Structures are given as structure tokens and as C-alpha cells.
Amino acid sequence: MPRSAARERPTTEPPGGDIQVIARVVALLDCLDPDHTTLDTATTARVLGVGRSTAHRYLASLEKGGLLRRTDPTTYELGPVLARLGTLALSRLGVLEAARPIMRELVAEIRNTVVLSVWGGRAPVIAAVVPDTSRITTISVEIGRSLPPDAAQSRVFAAYLPTGRRVTRRRTADPAVQEVDGLLTARHTYEGGGFKTVAVPVLTADGEIVAALAAVGLSFYMPDEQDDALAARLVAASRRITVEH
The missing domain is CATH 1.10.10.10 (Winged helix-like DNA-binding domain superfamily/Winged helix DNA-binding domain)
Structure with missing residues (x-):
């Protein structure tokens, strides 16, 4: 190493x-x-x-x-203690408090697990999770986990960091990043095709990214032809978080 x-x-x-x-x-x-x-x-x-x-x-x-x-x-x-302490530190960001009720509503609407990630200095870190329990299979996501560069949330942050504004060059270079309703969104299917994530940014009124909101689920329940519609729902939810933040 x-x-x-x-x-x-x-x-x-x-x-x-x-x-x-x-x-x-x-x-x-x-x-x-x-x-x-x-x-x-x-x-x-x-x-x-x-x-x-x-x-x-x-x-x-x-x-x-x-x-x-x-x-x-x-x-x-x-371990769990560090994950809990990290979550407590992240919870001081007002975006988490504003996001949780909206995330719960979104889960009921899209019937997939919804997660919120914030920037951890080197990579996005999972800060809040609302699991979908309406299906037999429940997707579990660990709070405090750092995400790899190819994750949809990482791609969203890469499109907006470090200036907090849209980066056209990165958008065109990454086919997984697309514009939906005025925001850059990203999608990623994990190796083997079993799991999928669609992510959108949560922005301040000045256009600076403060978090990434994502739907995570089995690919079977997130077909490719519905990606744009799902991204649009995520964008609408993220804008509600921005207004309340």
C-alpha cells in the first residue's frame, strides 16, 4: 500500500x-x-x-x-464509533435537517432508497439514508462511508467542484453526467449490473454544491428508460432542500 x-x-x-x-x-x-x-x-x-x-x-x-x-x-x-462521530459532525450542516423530511417523501414516491452525501474533503461521504421498505429486498447503505470516484454522487461533485458552478468541460467528458431540468445529474450501474444509482446536486442559491441527493436500488426497479424521469424527481426534491436550506 x-x-x-x-x-x-x-x-x-x-x-x-x-x-x-x-x-x-x-x-x-x-x-x-x-x-x-x-x-x-x-x-x-x-x-x-x-x-x-x-x-x-x-x-x-x-x-x-x-x-x-x-x-x-x-x-x-x-468502525461504528468513528462512523457515528462523523455523522454527528456532518449533522451540524443545516442541509441534513432540511433534507430528511423531503427524503422520506421521495422514498414513498419513487420506492427506492434515498441517500444524501456531503463532501468529506477528498470524496463524498454518506451522511443520511432513508431506506425503501416497500419491497421484499431492502437496500442497505452505510452512513459515514466514503464513495469511490466512479459513484454517481462523486461524478456530481466533480461536475460542480471546486468553483461551485457548472463545469461544461467535465460534463461533456463524462457520458454518465447529463443535464436534467437545468442541473447536472449522474447515473452509475455497478459492476454486474445488479445495483444502480442516480444522483443530483443540492445547491445553494448562489449555485454552490452542498450535497448530492441520490436514489439507490436494484437495476430491475430502476430501468434505463426511466432514468430521466427519476432524475427529474430528484432534481425537484433537491430544489426543495435548497429553498429550505
């Missing part, structure tokens, strides 16, 4: 047990980003400059505290 030299070693640490532990935990968590979503024993030992047994104890302690979650015997990802 490649790392820059600055991230290969922990930050300067003052002497002292508890403070040193905090500095080391921060150094470890700073290694996580959308391209590197897990930590393993070897990486932890290298970043902290400790042996593998000490690295394993750090990871096990972080798992016990809920900061990490083990995915296999030597690999860990963000």
Missing part, C-alpha cells in the same frame, strides 16, 4: 504515554482515505515505527473501542 514519505512515519510526538498514544492513533487514522480504506498489521507497524506485535495490539485496541472494525485476521476498516 503506497504512502508518501510524510505519511510513512508518525507525526512528532511529545514524550508521555497517553499523549503519545493519541498522536499515534491520529497518525494511523490519517492513513485512511477513499483510495486506502483499510489498515493492516504491516502498514500499522511501518507508520508507527513499531514491531508487528505492537502494531497488532494497537489495531486490536482500536477495534475493541469501536474505532476500527476487523474485516479479516490482519485487516481493519473504520
